Every structure is written in C-alpha cells, then in structure tokens.
Amino acid sequence: EPEVTQTPSHQVTQMGQEVILRCVPISNHLYFYWYRQILGQKVEFLVSFYNNEISEKSEIFDDQFSVERPDGSNFTLKIRSTKLEDSAMYFCASSEGVGKQETQYFGPGTRLLVL
Amino acid sequence: AQKVTQAQTEISVVEKEDVTLDCVYETRDTTYYLFWYKQPPSGELVFLIRRNSFDEQNEISGRYSWNFQKSTSSFNFTITASQVVDSAVYFCALSVFMDSNYQLIWGAGTKLIIKP
Numbered sequence: 001e002p003e004v005t006q007t008p009s010h011q012v013t014q015m016g017q018e019v020i021l022r023c024v025p026i027s028n029h030l031y032f033y034w035y036r037q038i039l040g041q042k043v044e045f046l047v048s049f050y051n052n053e054i055s056e057k058s059e060i061f062d063d064q065f066s067v068e069r070p071d072g073s074n075f076t077l078k079i080r081s082t083k084l085e086d087s088a089m090y091f092c093a094s095s096e097g098v099g100k101q102e103t104q105y106f107g108p109g110t111r112l113l114v115l
Numbered sequence: 116a117q118k119v120t121q122a123q124t125e126i127s128v129v130e131k132e133d134v135t136l137d138c139v140y141e142t143r144d145t146t147y148y149l150f151w152y153k154q155p156p157s158g159e160l161v162f163l164i165r166r167n168s169f170d171e172q173n174e175i176s177g178r179y180s181w182n183f184q185k186s187t188s189s190f191n192f193t194i195t196a197s198q199v200v201d202s203a204v205y206f207c208a209l210s211v212f213m214d215s216n217y218q219l220i221w222g223a224g225t226k227l228i229i230k231p
Contacts, residue, residue: 031216043160043206043221055215089158095217102148102210102217106160 002026004107006092012113013082021077021110023092032075033093033104034067036060043091049075082114117142119209121222128197129230136192136225138207144168148210148217149183149190154224155203163205166190194227202229 005024013019025032034046047057049067066078075094079086089111093104118141128134140149151163164174166183174181178195194201207222 035219042223043208043219045218048216048218050216056213056218091160102212103150103162103165104210104219105162106152108157108159111158 004092004094004105006090006107006110008110009108010111010113012115015084015114016081019079019082019112021079021090021092021112023075023077023107024073025075025092025094026105027073028096029094029105030097031055031095031104032067032069033095034077035091035093035106036088037091037109038085038088046077082112084114087112087114117144117209117211117220119207119220119222121205121207121225123225124223125226125228127228127230130199131196133193133195134197134227134229136194136205136207136227138190138192138222140188140190140207140209142209142211144211146212150208150210150219151181151190151192152206152208153203154206160206163192197227197229199229199231202227 004026007022032049035043036046037043045058047061047067048055064080068076089109091109092107095104120139122137126134147168149166153161153163164181171183171185180193182191204224204226206224209220210217
C-alpha cells in the first residue's frame, strides 16, 4: 500500500542552524501538508501546499519556515535558523485531489531536537 | 468556531475491558469530515476512520466501533475487548473547508493505557 515517507527519522541540531526535513508524499496525491507536535501536546497545522504554492499557513509558519517541492516527488520543510522551541515531531501528510482531499495520510514523522 | 474536544486526558483499563473514547466537535459547516487517528509510542499517526457529516451510520471494524451522533455533535470511539497493543494516544479530528482547502482541526488526544 502506498505511504508517505519522511527523512530523517530523527535530527539533532544546534540552535541557529538550518534544517531541512524531507517528505515523499503518495505519488498521485496533489495536496501536501506539514504539521508539528510538541512533545505531549496536540498536533498543530503549519502549512498546506497545492499546485506548487502555499494554499494555507498558520501563525506558527513565520518567515523562518519555508516549503518547497523541488522535483516531482519530494516535499521539503526548511527551518532557517532553528530555535529551542522548534523541537518537536514534524509530520508530513498528503491527500488526493478534488473529492478526496479531506483525508490526509501521514508520514511517520521526523523528531527534531534543537540544542 | 471550529473545535474538537476530547475531555478524557488519560484512560487506564485492564486488558479485555471495553473502553469508549469521547469526542465532541463544533462547527457551523454542514459539510465536514471526522477522523480518528492512533499514535502509538513509536510516534507515527495511523489513520483509523473517516466519517462525513451526511453519514450517521455507525461503523464497526473488528474490535473497533464508532458512534456518530450529529444531534450531540459527538463521534465516540469504542474498543471492545481491549488489548495491550491498543495502548496509544488517540486523536479525534475535524476536517472543514477553509478558504481554499480542507484543514484538520485536532483534539488534544486521549492517552489510553491498557494494563495486562
């Protein structure tokens, strides 16, 4: 069964460093998302992406964050200058096109630790 | 306002007991979708079920069942004859169309502990 994959599974970085989290959505899906979950808390929406542009973003998704679909398969989240509070699990998700976009399938997550 | 409330922060039961996880949602939309996701200790989010607002039929899948009641804006999840492997955090989520696409609004999750 097709699934969303994410790399790396864990990343440790120093405060102020840039990180890029990678995702490969399900191949025929058209909508892509990033969420984060701070340890022990609820899942929070960051951004959605469709047709090569951001369609929605939350207040969390400030200028430090960016997303990109550099080729036909990868979908990346970049954090330019990481802060301690960026430590969280980051989930990528994807959904099909019109009529099925409401069901999002999630990757296994990347656990980011900022020291 | 769109909101999902999972009032039970943590539930602990002994294996083989039945357990119900509550979910109450708020939305003014007439078209919406409800979901349950499971998050085991390994951290991934596992899709369990999707329900649309026009389908109030209850659903059963093995030991899992879901009770959707629009009159009380609830979408409760019952595990029958619980097993240790059911131990996880369970999230209820509401999907509504906002601006240009559907967005998921998450509950805070219920941590389910099944003791052997």
